[in-house]
Amino acid sequence: MAEEKKPDPTVPPSAPPKPAAAAPPKPAAQPWDDELARRVRERFRSAIKDSLTYLGQNYFVVDAASITSICGYLKHEEEFNYLVDVTAVDYPKREKRFELVYILYSFPRNTRVRVKASIAENEPIDSVTPVWQTANWLEREVYDMFGIRFAGHPDLKRILLPDGWQGHPLRKDYSILKQDEQWVQENLHIESGQ
Amino acid sequence: MADDLKHTTGEATFLDANEIVLNMGPQHPATHGVLRVILKLDGEKIIGTECVIGYLHRGVEKIGENRTYVQFNPYVDRLDYVASVSNGLGYCEAVEKLLSVTAPPRAQTVRVILTELNRIASHLIWLGTHALDIGAMTPLFYTFNQREDILKIYENYCGARLTTHAFRIGGLQYDLYQGFEQQVKKFCDEMPAKVDEYEQLLTTNRIWVARTQGVGVLTAEDAIEFGVTGPMLRAAGVKWDIRKAIPYENYADFEFDIPTGKNGDTYDRYLVRMEEMRQARRIIQQAVDRIPDGPIMAKVPKVVKPPAGEVYHSIEAPKGELGYFIVSDGGLQPYRLRIRPPSFVNLQALDRMVRGSLVADVVAVIGTIDIVLGEVDR
Incomplete structure (x- = not known):
């Protein structure tokens, strides 16, 4: 992770990192154990790897293979009827590189919960579009930015970048100055977009 | 002819003799920026749409990973650029949550005033442009004129009118200028x-x-299914506002109502937004009368370095739920910064809203969704 944080050459160095002032004890995620967490754990057993809470926000760490059934259960049985967001985080050093994050909200309960699942590069994950229609564009954006394939998505194609673009910009190995030079030259008729 | 009608109900997968494809945008006055909509028509009836977006994509989330928390703060103003104060509030609060810091009461009240003024400003732009799209030209001049009063308050407060960068992580940089209360009260009175x-x-x-x-x-069920939030959800009859449901800042101290509609149509959304402006004024009036004294900045280290962890925080922006999902690895820069934009998610419901209606209605519906492409494309 640390090597990803190279200083950006285009930015003048900001205040040099001084030794941190006596920091308060580092907060860490605590186990989350209430009725909802217990019900979900009992129902899906080994597919729920962990249920944690951090800063008052609860989340499940689940097995990617059962993402649709867990999400379906949360929507239909536990009233998490609103899919707030689907996004991903890239951890290139982990064995399973991408962590998908599903943020759910329940109108009747007025609570949020996150569901996280990890997948390896080139490993597809089931789409949750059958569960929530919102997932359509949100998953397309994740595909666009990370190159994660969603199996069963009705229309998986790029959404923010042009169709012919090569590369997925939010991956950590895609530098901020990188671009698809060939696409830029062919379509914009300029040497470089920089 | 009766036989042909079946094409208008089902999902057509190919073009037959009656169908034409019409391209709208990206350079089109009624698309509020650079939105391209491909319409599939049967006569003048819409049987399918496809939105093509991304013309304004600047990679804001990638930029976020390459700037420090403090450096990134002004960038969020450029998302929904008619509601930059709201964007800043959401970002500052998300980072504050990660740092376990709360802004002092004085800063919170000032933030509420400026954010609610921003809601009015954003709704005024929506009203003016939406009415203009439908052919009513006059409101545009009135609304922009009134919005000017709000921008002047911003200008006096922080020197900027649009991309204000009004808030800082932990509170405010500037204290109120002399005459702020009077100017805000005068605005509220008028x-x-x-x-x-x-x-x-x-x-x-x-x-x-x-x-x-x-x-x-857009029915309430569809709105929830599509993740639609903000005035669009409320116009469908769902009484849900993050300021009430999961209060942030000191919104819990103020009295205000959540206007809702019944039919979820463009007219109801219009009424809901008009009432929201009045409710925002109510909040401002209560807040401006009791701005507490005290510091405007919480104790935040000079170098903002939140402990490793992740947080999702969202606010009720003028357009709906604006969320920030930040992953910190304990470093100077966010490891991942995801912005959940209301416009992007709301725009997805366009297809559901216009199927079966006429081309002219698309213009009305794009206006009523109230998109800002800076936020859709990020």
Whole structure:
């Protein structure tokens, strides 16, 4: 992770990192154990790897293979009827590189919960579009930015970048100055977009 | 002809003799920026749409990973650039949550005032442009004129009118200028008459009613299914506002109502937003009378380095739920910064809202979704 944080050459160095002032004890995620967490754990057993809470926000760490059934259960049985967001985080050093994050909200309960699942590069994950229609564009954006394939998505194609673009910009190995030079030259008729 | 009608109900997968494809945008005055909509038509009836977005993509999330928390703060103003104060509030609060810091009471009240003014400003732009799209030109001049008063308050407060960068992580950089309260009160006093005037121009206007009632209907079930939030959700009858449901800042201290509609059509969304402006004024009036004394900045280290962890925080922006999901690895820069934009998610419901209606209704529906492409494309 640390090597990803190279200083950006285009930015003048900001205040040099001084030794941190006596920091308060580092907060860490605590186990989350209430009725909802217990019900979900009992129902899906080994597919729920962990249920944690951090800063008052609860989340499940689940097995990617059962993402649709867990999400379906949360929507239909536990009233998490609103899919707030689907996004991903890239951890290139982990064995399973991408962590998908599903943020759910329940109108009747007025609570949020996150569901996280990890997948390896080139490993597809089931789409949750059958569960929530919102997932359509949100998953397309994740595909666009990370190159994660969603199996069963009705229309998986790029959404923010042009169709012919090569590369997925939010991956950590895609530098901020990188671009698809060939696409830029062919379509914009300029040497470089920089 | 009766046989042909079946094409208008089912999902057509190919073009037959009656169908044409019409391209709208990205350079089109009614698409509020650079939105391209491909319409599939049967005569003048819409049987399918596809939105093509991304023309304004600047990679804001990638930029976020390459700037420090403090450096990134002004960038969020450029998302929904007619509601930059709201964007800043959401970002600052998300980072504060990660740092376990709360802004002092004085800063919170000032933030509420400026954010609610911003809600009014954003709704005024929506009203002016939406009415202009449908053919009512007059409201545009009135609303931009009134919005100017709000921008002047921003200018006096922080020197900027649009991309204000009004808030800082932990509170505010500037204390209030002399005469702030009077200026805000004067705005509030003048406002009801002006909003009534807009309503006089539109609410019972026969053309306006004909163009908006029953147009672009989105039921409550569909709205939830599509993740639609903000005035669009409330116009469908769901009484849900993050300021009430999961209060942030000191919104819990203020009295205000959540206006809702019944039919979820363009007309109801219009009424809901008009009422929201009045409710925002109510909040401002309560807040401006009791701005507490005290510091404007919480104790935040000079170098913002949140402990490793992740947080999702969202606020009720003028357009809906604006969320920030930040992953920190304990470093100077966010490891991952995801922005959950309301416009992007709301725009997805466009197809559901316009299927079966006429081309002219698309213009009305795009206006009523109230998108800002800076936020859709990021």
